[in-house]
Amino acid sequence: MVFNLLLTWALLKALNRLTGIRWWEQTMSYRICPRCSGFVEVRHLGKHFKVICSQCGASYQTQPGEVNDQIAAYFRFMDVMEGGEPSQKAKVKPKAPQRREPPSGYTPPRSKEEWERQIKHAGVPSLKALPKVVQRILADPAHYLVKYQQFPDTTPDPGCEIDNAPFDDQLKVALKRQGLTHLFQFQEDAVQQILAGKDVVVSAPTATGKTEAFAIPIIQQILERQVGWGPLRAAEKRRVQAIFIYPTKALARDQSGKLAILASSVGLDVAVLDGDTPKSERAAIFRQPPDILITNPDMLHIHLIRPRDPIRRLVRTAQHVVLDELHVYVGAFGANVHFLLRRLQRICPRLQLIGASATVANAQEFAELLFGRSVTSIYCDTGKKGVIHFLMLYPERISQSTMIASVARELVRHDLKTLVFANTHKNAEVINLIARQTQLKSA
Template sequence: MEILDEINERLKLFNAEIAHVYTETALDPELGPDINELDIDEKLKRAILQYGIKKLYKYQYDAYKKIKNRENVLIISGTGTGKTEAFLIPIIDLAIKGERTVLVYPTKALARDQLNRIYSLVKELGLNVGIFDGDTPEKERERLYRDPPHILITNPDMIHIGLALSERFKFLLRTADHFVFDEIHVYEGVLGSHLRNLVDRIREFNKEIHIVGSSATIKATKYLLEELFGVEGDIIEGSKRRRGVAIHSLINSKGASRWTLSAFLSAILIKKGLKVLIFTDSQQMSELVAKIADKFGINLEVHRAGLNVEERISTEEKLRSGKIDGVVATPTLELGLDIGAIDAVIMAENPPNFTKYLQRAGRAGRRNKVALIFTILGEDPIDSYYLRHPKEFFERQINSLTFDRTNLEVLKIHAAAYLAEKFRVNLDKLPELWRRAYKVLNEEGMAKIINSYVYATHNTRKFVSSTSLRSIGPIIRIYEKDKKIGERELPQALHDLYPNAIYLISKKTYLVEELNLNSLIAKVKRMNNDLPYYTKPLYTMDLLEFHKKDEREVYGVKVEYGDMKLLMSVLGYLTYDIYSTRKEKTKNEYTYNEPINFTYVTKGLMIHHPLVDDFNLIDHMEAYHATEHVLISSARVVAGASLTDLGGISFPSGHVVIYDSAIGGTGVAKLLFERLEQAYEISLDIVKSCSCEDGCPNCVYSPYCGNNNKFLSRRKSFRLINDVIEGKLNKRSESVEGSPIA
């Protein structure tokens, strides 16, 4: 395409280039019967025909038959191939017969966005449809209570609180005949753990309920329905990919700032009249890209978590109505919100996994337009790996959902909520993990165990009211004077809100004046001028406790997995040039008089690396620390981890700890534990193929390293990994010794 030639020419300004182009063409799924052949209500047939559907696809017809027979199903089909209609048509037909469905979307915004789509099918059918979420007015709630809707649209957060604290909402849920969960690829990590426990509460552990799941991008097995919903069922697959033509380009940044390149590329496209959506995986980097875009003469708005809801809704409306031509977003816009026709998607960084890549790419080129998708590959180990193996980038397998059903922090929330609903629960009739959760709640004063029963206390409902499915850790509230302007969850907040950190909100620059972990408040002040630098924390991690749950050998090396108690200490911060087009260079380093400490529990693996005979103490430290970094990088390929899903700690004794960054654990570290052989093989390719002297961002440096990438050696890591794989090493230290490096 001419536009790609022009972009490639203009990228030379930054010494960058389009390194690989892949054209994707997908046809419609296999056709099924005409609408008039279906055994459904005649008025519904007319509504479907008016909606513009004359034939079902075969997979839609298969789903229709199973749903009408009350069989549990998981529907998988690519973006724009009609997966919504696959469950909507049968549940509307069942509604006409008097049966009720709860339709669950992962967010309020998506639920409300889908309402118009549903109304267009049911408006002439005399059906009662309603949304019930935290924003539903009291008058509308009363209407829904008086006349329970045939289709109740809600979200997991409302179900969580409503089941526990509202008798009338509980009645709406408990009397429903069918439950549909759309966009289930979202339910990974902590949110997946929440969903499984929420469904267990709906099922009351062993009650039979009818479940329908749906997603455009997920690897589905017959075990997924059991893992996620606790029921058995069938998988129905339509098209594996999005419909239409998409042109995917991988851009080699060659050391240029990916944030500057993203802003520059968006300016080229917007000035050609295209509507652009840029994705980042960092809240602060999305703000940074939007600020840099101002320098190229375009105005990009920001859409991310942590902003006030009103700001996000305003941005969605402006994009949908054409008042703005571009948005920088975190994964908040991955889902199928109607934001109008997007012409191009720019991924400022390689997404955590292929599922997210496909989901983001699917936002472009709707309504039969050719989609343009650009991914900027920078100076990091996995991006360098894919630049050497570009075909592998597009031939990756879609991962199954990864979540940890044993996350005790999640279980405590749902156990308390179930107790608030029931007031008294028989422990003997509960799963073992739930009994463990109630014992902890009893110790914390949130429940009272007497003999074989657990009873709610005056603290139970209060605790449930304060909980959220979107987080486990404590929430830091961000204030400018007396006005709350945002929030951030711990421990992630410690990467952004330490004293003197530069924090960006809605393209405005703030300086963090104070962080109080006791009151969970960060105080910031607005900076009048754009500052020429941004900040990153200097920190250490220490392993306080480790309780083994599993063990295996990997190339003869002992590897354990289990529960961990960690201590994060922020020691100071670094400043970096904000507009540098070359790789990051530290401007200054500052340390605090007293560190900021935060202790939390999670899950992770401990690798008992052997000792290399001719290495001294420093050699070993450089080898272990570099290997920790490169194994975490490899987890992006083998476990679908994002850059911030995992953290690591290295010890001079050879022990390397890799842990889930979220409190309680997400399941990503467990997946790495199970696939560690593959991670070592990819790591070997990374440290072997890099042409640097002895360490660089392309191989062993990490942007999230706590000590600013000190004590790292690519060559020594290569020696260690190669000798491990070849089984040359067997001498090791049994106990964890020495000062840790994060």
């Protein structure tokens, strides 16, 4: 028994000489060092904790009773690194947390009266008029409130009600069932121009309803041309009547769900054809073509250059082509798409071209160059946004990373979807680690 213990101790000492690690110490490894992003190891040495970066050599040793566990020791190491970088060779002597000074010439508002003065200056009558989550963030003594500003909600100009729109009765019922009771003015203008057969480019901010602006009138025209309804149509009458082109497969798959719900409510079919489409689904598309085909430029280019490719026969009945995310088609990619559209126009003689984008500048000129045709521009400069609360905070008793994680935790606690941006990948990893250690689900 004694011999076995002595042998084990000798082996551990030998490993210590070879690796420099005391294997009998309790250790815990992290992946983040604030300086070099290397591995950081936390060792428990009786009453002390020692934090060491295996890559750059930065280290810190706690005093007895300073922290209670390895996680707290790691956070103390992070605070010391942010307050003043430790030596790469020598141990870092612990120092008391230093109060962060605000910018020169600035008096931080700490009292409730000063907060209210800033908030009233922003147009808010009182603190109670703010959402609870904003009140809790403002009341946190761990940071200063430097600036508060409120941006009012905005919405595009209203258009006609769905009941007064030039749509089929079944389409009106389907739209109202999905909660769409009226159109915005730019949507109404787009509907009128598309129903008139014009080539159109729709330019509107994100999340304002661009998809509905071109999808609804196209569905309306398909309904006007079809003989029967949905499954009552004869099989020989089924054909691709509209092609929706998205620059990437991921975006096409993302938008296909919304389009499928809208089209299926009036008996129309939607299918996605790209490189990820299984062979069985491709065969079903060729056997029974959908009314609306969703694809990407690369897929069309590969198959349209082949004279006897089945996709040429599939798309030759199309009468509408939609290019979403129009701003992507620039440079060599844009030139290739331009010639792709010219090939489509030779295959499909009666083709209406429609473009949409949220960010393209001078949309009409851009679309005319891409399409090779004159187009009608539909423009909306007002997005659909809720009230925005802008808070500029400055940490007082904690590090900046800890403050960001604390604010994010408060937002999540109030069931708000939260997105955190950081200046560097390293800072993002640190914030994510702190959030996870405080039981906040983050990625």
